[in-house]
Amino acid sequence: MQAQTQPMIAVHGLAKRFVLHVQGGAVIEALSGVDLAVAPGECVAVSGPSGSGKSSLLRTLYGNYQPNAGQVLIRHQGRMVDMAAAEPREVLEVRRHTLGYVSQFLRVIPRVSAQNVVAEPLVELGWDPDQARERARLMLKRLNIPERLWSLAPATFSGGEQQRVNIARGFAAEKPVMLLDEPTASLDSANRTVVVGLIREAKAQGRAVVGIFHDEDARDAAADRIFTLEGQ
Amino acid sequence: MNFEPLLRVKDLTKFYGERPAVDRASLELWPGEVLGVVGESGSGKTTLLNMLAGRISPSQGRVLYRDEENWLDVHACPEAVRRRLARTQWGMVWQNPADGLRMNVSAGANIGERLMALGQRHYGSIRQAALSWLAKVEIPAERLDDPPLRFSGGMRQRLQIARNLVTGPRLVFMDEPTGGLDVSVQAKLLDLIRSLVTGLKLSVVMVTHDLAVARLLAQRLLVMKAGQVVESGLTDRVLDDPQHPYTQLLASSILQA
């Protein structure tokens, strides 16, 4: 396939099942026979009833969940890497350079300031720490985090503030593939607009976005199409 | 990416009498990687760590360490080689810092000892190196001449880390480094370990029973139960999508604060 027409994400026949041994071996079929392709510059909104596997799909794309069947291909530095089969080191490599993930909740690390939280993915990429923090501050400013909070650890921030730090961190490194789990939840309309703006910029840059949006306005503003998961 | 692992372990086993404390454990450790070994007491994780560090000899299996261009069989090589490795390329951080420090000797001497063992003979430079390490581990400079007997637990642990890192080792073994510390002290120590690992590109094998510590510090996890490695993989995958019944039990047992 030509590089230009190669999708950024290609999922074939994805199946994910959970066997809950703690519940006596109860089986949950979270995903079954999922096929999805996302092109560069495209934003796909994943929708479906509660429990239909939206978060599971995102986590599988990220390598956080291990599929039982199928391929999960991500375009990483020109070649397609199957996250389902990749070694842990490779998964980390893809995440570092190519795959950004904004979860629903910020995982709080004690003692690390908001700007260092946001700068971390850049430092991992080899950025000079001062320049990384510079960019981090730009992102925090954009997400309307007041300057007085930049050097504080987010543990004491409100839920909305923590989520905005999370978003700033996710978008700081402009990774080619972005996975967003409810990015506008707990945000006011001004900040929701900021997030939509970030997604649009990403698309304009030829990056691919897959998101779960409960807010229909945000979904309609950002997404090019809707991918629906049937309930299992 | 590096093309060769730093440690290669195949079917490592340790019998105490009839009972296998570690039963056919295999693993690889890559440069710059933190490998967490989790499991409950009696799972064999500390025995495994001690075999990797050359401190206990295995009943079966080999531990291979890549020393420059050569593979070294840690348990087959002469003791002199093992001891030299332990002093230069390796570090060992014990759960109880008193096990890894000279409690009656000043902090400066504790840090400087490895340098002196390697033949450094300039008091002023040794002292200077010790001071700079104290700063790195956030111990106030005026404690340089105090013995760790007079330090708090958290400070002793940070001193132990400094003592181990002063020779720039490539591989550090840690046994419950945050065990027994207060939560806030733990946070400080974890932060320190995180920045040292990334800053110095260390490889670490870390035994812990604390899954939150494992999630924070380790890229990969080995889950041990009754001497066997029951599951292994990317840390967040193992903790968020546990496959083995025991791992599921562990992951679901974490109390939420």
Place this chain on the structure above:
Amino acid sequence: MSQAPQYNFAYLDEQTKRMVRRAILKAVALPGYQVPFASREMPLPYGWGTGGIQVTASILTPEDTLKVIDQGSDDTTNAVSIRRFFERTARVATTTRTSQASVIQTRHRIPEHPLTKDQILVFQVPMPEPLRFMEPRETETRAMHALEEYGVMHVKLYEDIARHGAIATSYNYPALVGGRYVMSPSPIPKFDNPKLHMSPALQLFGAGREKRIYALPPHTRVKSLDFEDHPFSVQHWDQACALCGARDTFLDEIVLDDAGRRMFVCSDSDYCGERRDNNAKAKNGPREAA
């Protein structure tokens, strides 16, 4: 009339002497290395020089002349007893003159008078292991010597400088022998350490309680441990010896009265006496001293 007990020459039986000599040969072959030996029951307790006595007993021949000193003096109780012991059991000639002795047994000093290649110096050693203060385990100290893991010795020196501004060890000062083994030279003052280096005499060390023998063959390099920026240095006195005027010997400080008056005197009584004789001769001309 009871019979006086009969002793083998120098008290020890011949097989024991052979065993000790074998240990001495090993020690000489590995300068500074502590050779274990089967220390015998001696007619005096541990801590009184049993190691030194066993070494001396094993090397004495009827033609030898023996000198025994304790803290530099020939007439302390200890020195007198040991000298008498060998007079009785070996019937060797004894002397207080360093220059006339072929074997000198000593506790805590090296004689000031330079030794020659025809002399043997036997040291009494309480604790032969220089690493013991840091490492109580014998298994560990043996491994440390075998693997040249001597970092801990400099830790001790570092501590001294950190605490006192200078290396505080003033006796039993550890030294590196032939660039290989670190040894404890016995509790001689560090003032005497330079005499160990490249001595033409054979120097033997015996520890009876600890059952170790070690040796410095003639002309062995002995370097006292130090730092580049805190080099080894010996003690100095402002005073000269009150009796003979020497300015370059180890001086003992003697308190004279309750008012605290004191005087400084050479610790090596033979050397001091020799200097006094020379002073008298020089003063009175070539006639005999009165």
